[in-house]
Amino acid sequence: MNQPTPFPGDVTTGRRGSRAALSGAAAKRVERPAPLRQAVYEALIDLIVNRTLQPGQHLVEVELAEYLGVSRQPVREALQRLQTEGWVDLRPAQGAFVHMPTEEEADQLLSVRAVLETHSARLAAERAEEADVDHLWELQARGQAAVEVNDIDGVVAANAALHAFVTKLSGNTVLAEMIGMVDRRVRWYYTPIAGRRGADSWIEHADLIRAISAKDVELAGTIMTQHTDRTRQAYHDRPRGDRA
Amino acid sequence: MNQPTPFPGDVTTGRRGSRAALSGAAAKRVERPAPLRQAVYEALIDLIVNRTLQPGQHLVEVELAEYLGVSRQPVREALQRLQTEGWVDLRPAQGAFVHMPTEEEADQLLSVRAVLETHSARLAAERAEEADVDHLWELQARGQAAVEVNDIDGVVAANAALHAFVTKLSGNTVLAEMIGMVDRRVRWYYTPIAGRRGADSWIEHADLIRAISAKDVELAGTIMTQHTDRTRQAYHDRPRGDRA
DNA sequence: CACCTGAACTTTGCATACAACAACCTGTAT
DNA sequence: ATACAGGTTGTTGTATGCAAAGTTCAGGTG
Incomplete structure (x- = not known):
């Protein structure tokens, strides 16, 4: 992973960058359909809170994916978020475990x-x-x-x-x-x-x-x-x- | 996305689950090599903090990926984390924008x-x-x-x-x-x-x-x-x- | 001239595929 | 019987492919 090069898309990357940057918060706030990962994220919190997924339990991505009827991808992305919010622990090369509250x-x-x-x-x-x-x-x-x-x-x-x-x-x-x-x-x-x-x-x-x-x-x-x-x-x- | 079914891997999912769950915090803490997404995550924060990526800028996944020499996947996962920590805003179907501090x-x-x-x-x-x-x-x-x-x-x-x-x-x-x-x-x-x-x-x-x-x-x-x-x-x- | 319309292009979101790694299990030697 | 070695299986991490959604821009219309 290099680092020195001055990121190409610098100030005005592509057409979106410049426009969106300038309009900022004033941008139209059209209601977009929430992505699947959002639904997965919410579903997982629910499963954790209601103890369907128990503390310490190993969460296998494909199982969650099949259970929720999606692919591993959205699951993985949801897990990232869940980690930073303290719901699960992500151990490298081992996967996600429901966080164990002490x-x-x-x-x-x-x-x-x-x-x-x-x-x-x-x-x-x-x-x-x-x-x-x-x-x-x-x-x-x-x-x-x-x-x-x-x-x-x-x-x-x-x-x-x-x-x-x-x-x-x-x-x-x-x-x-x-x-x-x-x-x-x-x-x-x-x-x-x-x-x-x-x-x-x-x-x-x-x-x-x-x-x-x-x-x-x-x-x-x-x-x-x-x-x-x-x-x-x-x-x-x-x-x-x-x-x- | 269904919901009712009682999650299959319930208490003792697979071999890892049971063992890891029971051993809990006492599990061996072997130092694993950090995944790529971790490096991406850190690199991105750095790029944001040092203003290489400016507030409001649209972050195109492939550009970041190429710049960092990885695929889009780790980038996407890093972005998820960055969002929950307030570094970027993820707009559905539009992508990531460096957060604009007001x-x-x-x-x-x-x-x-x-x-x-x-x-x-x-x-x-x-x-x-x-x-x-x-x-x-x-x-x-x-x-x-x-x-x-x-x-x-x-x-x-x-x-x-x-x-x-x-x-x-x-x-x-x-x-x-x-x-x-x-x-x-x-x-x-x-x-x-x-x-x-x-x-x-x-x-x-x-x-x-x-x-x-x-x-x-x-x-x-x-x-x-x-x-x-x-x-x-x-x-x-x-x-x-x-x-x- | 401003505004709308639609086609081309870009980018995201999700799915699938494959390689690397870890845990597990079996069989053998001690 | 116990400890160790090597194969086997299962799971993660990353890459690639493809469809859907979004953006831009050209051209037509009022």
């Missing part, structure tokens, strides 16, 4: 998530408008209702929606993306206890919304820190059988 | 980095041993020396080394990985002003090390926050010509 790693993830969510709560408190607060209360009510009828899935969904909305309110898309990724992994690690600490959680949410509504940045941050730390505690205190 | 995004990245680094500083203060502190002082001295002889590259390198070591001290590898990724992107975004605010920066570093040495978690966090915020300011205050 106690330690799960805790580190929760720790990072706590910090990121706290930051997002502070930013949200700075920027939230009245309409946003209204929407937050709406989500809160939905979660509360789900708790009362013991609808676990509903609780989890509402919880995710609320956190996602706070994240969105932060206005920091980079932060939002990171939280999204960390969140999915965290949820995978301790799926079993999701929704366990239902009621308390929603009282804390109400406090958080009040803080955001009052634009009290410090308070919002503090509440979120406590909130996420408690989830972390719930993870540590969970019964042995629930552990990954 | 003012806003750069700021958001700096904001996230500040939070992550602060967290890492706090953790480092909790865990640092004497030997670690010694090493920190050594790195500090190296940076200080580089500042005095106006060795920009030396300053940048020492700076990176110091931050990396603090990150390592935090003991949170998930956090470390994230910081690493964010850091590389940040550095790319504002390469031009790297090393600009040399001297001040190193005074702040000394304060940080003292706080870590004293195991003063709060102080270490505060100093790191201020430190990173100042870099952020430097970014905003930089002369117009330096902007991306």
Whole structure:
């Protein structure tokens, strides 16, 4: 693999390069049909999260390909992405293995998530408008209702929606993306206890919304820190059988 | 793409699967030769960082492949990874474009980095041993020396080394990985002003090390926050010509 | 002259093919 | 019986081929 030569297509490579470069973000955002690899990527995450593919399991490309009805190619490309997001480990010349979450790693993830969510709560408190607060209360009510009828899935969904909305309110898309990724992994690690600490959680949410509504940045941050730390505690205190 | 069928290779797929799954992390870590795609991946980051491939430029797979002396395949796989790490944008049916950093995004990245680094500083203060502190002082001295002889590259390198070591001290590898990724992107975004605010920066570093040495978690966090915020300011205050 | 239309060309996305490598298994020697 | 060697099988890594989608440009039309 050489290196010195000054890449041929330098500044204005071909016709697309120049045009696309200049138009930049303003380029027409036509909805294109998602490539197959995208579907494969999503399907694999699903298979991993719902434990069809178990931690440590060796993923043989042709098997996945046949199972999903595609060729190895899109599978390989999806696996690349899955690796950088921490779902699988790619061992050279050996292939992909579903990532094995350790106690330690799960805790580190929760720790990072706590910090990121706290930051997002502070930013949200700075920027939230009245309409946003209204929407937050709406989500809160939905979660509360789900708790009362013991609808676990509903609780989890509402919880995710609320956190996602706070994240969105932060206005920091980079932060939002990171939280999204960390969140999915965290949820995978301790799926079993999701929704366990239902009621308390929603009282804390109400406090958080009040803080955001009052634009009290410090308070919002503090509440979120406590909130996420408690989830972390719930993870540590969970019964042995629930552990990954 | 079907979905219902219970993935065939279920628990113990093939011979490798079972063994590797059970042995887990204890598996022999033989050094395998890195695949080509790895080299391609690194080469591309390099080409992007050093501006051979300019932001917004359309990356044609065959051109990259020929340039690097490989086929399209490894290039495509490398591009997948580069996308999830934010170096390129993959538009369906149109290909890869070098990511175009906006003012806003750069700021958001700096904001996230500040939070992550602060967290890492706090953790480092909790865990640092004497030997670690010694090493920190050594790195500090190296940076200080580089500042005095106006060795920009030396300053940048020492700076990176110091931050990396603090990150390592935090003991949170998930956090470390994230910081690493964010850091590389940040550095790319504002390469031009790297090393600009040399001297001040190193005074702040000394304060940080003292706080870590004293195991003063709060102080270490505060100093790191201020430190990173100042870099952020430097970014905003930089002369117009330096902007991306 | 601006705008639309369609054909030529380019590039991606996916599938297939093949070589290199790793794990496994069998048979033999000790 | 155990340890080792060599063949065998299975899987990955890379290259190539082909169809579909996208872009450009020429020429016609209002």
